[in-house]
Amino acid sequence: MTETTSAEHFDVLIVGGGISGVGGAYHLTKNRPGTSLVVLENQESFGGTWLTHTYPGVRSDSDLYTFGYEFKPWTGPPIATAQEILTYMGEVIEENDLAQHIRYSHEVKKAEWSGEDGRWTLTADKTDTGEEVTFTCNFLYMCQGYYNHKEPYTPEWPGMDRFEGQIVHPQLWPDDLDYKGKKVVCIGSGATAATIIPAMAPDVEHITMVQRSPTYFVCGRNADELADQLRELEVDETWIHEIIRRKRLKDQDTVTQMARDHPDMVKEELFKGLREILGEDFDLSPHFTPKYRPWRQRLAFVPDGDLFHAVKDGKASAVTGEIETFTETGLRMEDGEEVEADIILTATGFNMNVLGDIEFDIDGAPLDWPNRVGFHGTMFSDIPNLAWVFGYFRASWTLRADMIAKLVCRLLDHMDEKGAEVVTPKLRSEDEGMERLPWVDPEDFNPGYISRAMHILPKQGDRDPWRHTQDYWNERKVFPVFDLDDGLVYE
Numbered sequence: 225m226t227e228t229t230s231a232e233h234f235d236v237l238i239v240g241g242g243i244s245g246v247g248g249a250y251h252l253t254k255n256r257p258g259t260s261l262v263v264l265e266n267q268e269s270f271g272g273t274w275l276t277h278t279y280p281g282v283r284s285d286s287d288l289y290t291f292g293y294e295f296k297p298w299t300g301p302p303i304a305t306a307q308e309i310l311t312y313m314g315e316v317i318e319e320n321d322l323a324q325h326i327r328y329s330h331e332v333k334k335a336e337w338s339g340e341d342g343r344w345t346l347t348a349d350k351t352d353t354g355e356e357v358t359f360t361c362n363f364l365y366m367c368q369g370y371y372n373h374k375e376p377y378t379p380e381w382p383g384m385d386r387f388e389g390q391i392v393h394p395q396l397w398p399d400d401l402d403y404k405g406k407k408v409v410c411i412g413s414g415a416t417a418a419t420i421i422p423a424m425a426p427d428v429e430h431i432t433m434v435q436r437s438p439t440y441f442v443c444g445r446n447a448d449e450l451a452d453q454l455r456e457l458e459v460d461e462t463w464i465h466e467i468i469r470r471k472r473l474k475d476q477d478t479v480t481q482m483a484r485d486h487p488d489m490v491k492e493e494l495f496k497g498l499r500e501i502l503g504e505d506f507d508l509s510p511h512f513t514p515k516y517r518p519w520r521q522r523l524a525f526v527p528d529g530d531l532f533h534a535v536k537d538g539k540a541s542a543v544t545g546e547i548e549t550f551t552e553t554g555l556r557m558e559d560g561e562e563v564e565a566d567i568i569l570t571a572t573g574f575n576m577n578v579l580g581d582i583e584f585d586i587d588g589a590p591l592d593w594p595n596r597v598g599f600h601g602t603m604f605s606d607i608p609n610l611a612w613v614f615g616y617f618r619a620s621w622t623l624r625a626d627m628i629a630k631l632v633c634r635l636l637d638h639m640d641e642k643g644a645e646v647v648t649p650k651l652r653s654e655d656e657g658m659e660r661l662p663w664v665d666p667e668d669f670n671p672g673y674i675s676r677a678m679h680i681l682p683k684q685g686d687r688d689p690w691r692h693t694q695d696y697w698n699e700r701k702v703f704p705v706f707d708l709d710d711g712l713v714y715e
C-alpha cells in the first residue's frame with residue numbers, strides 16, 4: 225500500500241476532465257456544495273475527446289442539443305466543431321467556478337482500495353514535472369472515457385513498411401502535415417472518415433475512401449428549423465434547449481423504432497438523401513449500401529451532405545474491398561485494383577480500454593474486470609465506492625453522463641442519511657447462478673471497437689439491477705427513483 229501520510233484527501237475524486245468529468249464536477253458542486261472534490265486530468269487542458277482530436281474538420285456526429293449538458297443551453301448549429309464544444313465547456317467551467325477543482329497534467333496510474341480505511345488511494349504522475357503524487361478519496365468517480373487517448377487502433381497490413389509516403393492516424397494528427405495537392409487515401413468509412421474527407425477535399429489532388437464495407441450516412445441541413453423559429457419569437461434559450469432536446473430525442477427514438485420494424489423503408493429514406501446530391505443515376509450499390517441493419521451502429525450524420533458533394537465534384541471517391549497489401553506508392557486491393565497515395569490516413573478507430581488502463585486493486589488483490597457485473601451499468605459487483613460513466617452509443621453520450629452524475633449525488637445523499645461510509649454492489653441471494661452476459665449486447669450494437677474489447681470489459685446480468693441496457697427512454701425514468709437498497713450493501 226502506498227504511504228498516504230502526505231496524500232491530499234477529498235470526498236470525491238473524479239478521473240478525467242472531458243465532458244463527463246466537467247459535468248460530474250458541475251452536478252456535485254450544485255447538488256452537494258459541502259463535498260470536497262478534485263478532478264485529475266492527464267492532458268494540459270479540459271475537453272478530453274475534443275482536445276485530443278485535431279484533424280481537419282473535427283466535429284461532433286450527434287447534435288449538441290442532446291450532446292450538450294441538460295443544464296447549459298446550446299445556442300449554435302446542431303453539429304458542432306471540436307473548438308465550439310471546447311468553448312461551450314470552457315463557459316461551463318467559468319460560469320460555475322469549476323477551475324479551482326481541476327488539476328491538469330495528472331495521470332492516474334494506480335487506484336488501491338483499503339477496506340480497513342474505507343477509502344481509495346490514488347497514485348498519479350505529474351506529466352509536467354515527473355513528480356509522483358498521491359491522493360485519497362472516499363468515492364472514486366471514473367470519467368476517463370472508454371478509449372486509449374495515446375494509442376489509437378491501427379491494424380497491421382502487409383507491406384506497411386514499404387510505403388514511401390506518410391501513414392497518419394487521425395487521432396495523432398501532426399500539426400504540420402502538408403497535404404496540399406497530394407493524393408490521399410483514407411482507410412475507414414466511419415464518422416471520422418466522413419468528417420475528414422470533405423474537410424480535406426478542397427486542398428488535395430484527390431482523396432479516396434478505402435473501406436472494407438459501407439456505412440449508413442444521414443444527410444441533412446446543419447440547422448434546426450424549430451430552434452430558429454423559436455429564436456425569431458425571442459423564446460428564452462433555456463426553453464429552446466429543452467424543447468429541441470425533447471424533440472430530437474423523440475425523433476431519434478422514432479427512427480430507431482422504424483429501423484428495427486421497417487429496416488428497408490429506413491434504408492430507402494437514407495439512400496434518397498444520397499441520391500438528392502449524387503443524382504438519380506448514381507450507383508449506390510458497391511460503396512454506399514451497407515450489409516448490416518441500419519442503427520446497429522451509430523448512424524453517421526453528414527451535415528449538408530458535404531461528403532457526397534466532394535464525391536459529386538470528383539475530389540473524393542470510394543473503393544470497397546479488402547486491402548491485400550501496402551505498396552511503395554499506395555495500396556493494392558485483393559481484386560487487384562491499385563490505389564495511389566502520397567499520404568495514407570488510417571481512420572480505423574480507437575482502442576477501447578477499461579477505466580483508463582489504471583492498475584486497480586482491492587485490499588491488495590488486482591481487480592479482474594471481466595469477472596465483475598455492472599450495477600445499472602455504472603457501479604460494479606464487489607467494488608466499493610466507485611462509479612464509471614459509460615455513456616450512450618446510439619444516443620448522445622452526455623445524456624447518460626448527466627444521469628449518472630445525478631445518481632452519484634443521490635447515492636452520496638443516501639449514504640449520509642444512513643450514516644454509511646462504504647457502499648458496495650453485491651449480488652443478492654436470488655442472483656446466485658445468474659447468467660453473465662456481454663457488457664454490450666452484440667445483437668443490438670456491434671462496432672469493431674466493442675467486439676475487439678469485449679473480453680476485457682465487465683459483464684452485465686440478465687435482470688435488474690444488473691442490466692446495462694443502453695436504453696435512454698427506460699433509464700431516464702428509472703435512474704432518478706430506483707431503490708438504492710436493492711443490490712447495494714452499506715457499511
Ligand SMILES: Cc1cc2nc3c(=O)[nH]c(=O)nc-3n(C[C@H](O)[C@H](O)[C@H](O)COP(=O)(O)OP(=O)(O)OC[C@H]3O[C@@H](n4cnc5c(N)ncnc54)[C@H](O)[C@@H]3O)c2cc1C
Pocket residue numbers: 239240241242243244245264265266267271272273274277283284285286287291330331332333367368369370371373416579580581582613615616619620621622
Ligand atoms: C472523434 C470522436 C467524435 C465523437 N463524437 C461523438 C458525438 O458526436 N456524440 C457522442 O455522443 N459521442 C461522440 N464520441 C464519443 C465521445 O468520446 C464521448 O461522447 C465523450 O466525448 C466522452 O467524454 P468523456 O468525458 O466520458 O471521455 P473523454 O472525452 O475520453 O475524456 C476523458 C479524459 O480523461 C483523461 N484520462 C483518461 N485516463 C486518465 C488517467 N488515467 N488519468 C488522468 N486522466 C485520464 C483523458 O485524457 C481525457 O481527457 C466521439 C468520439 C470521438 C473519438
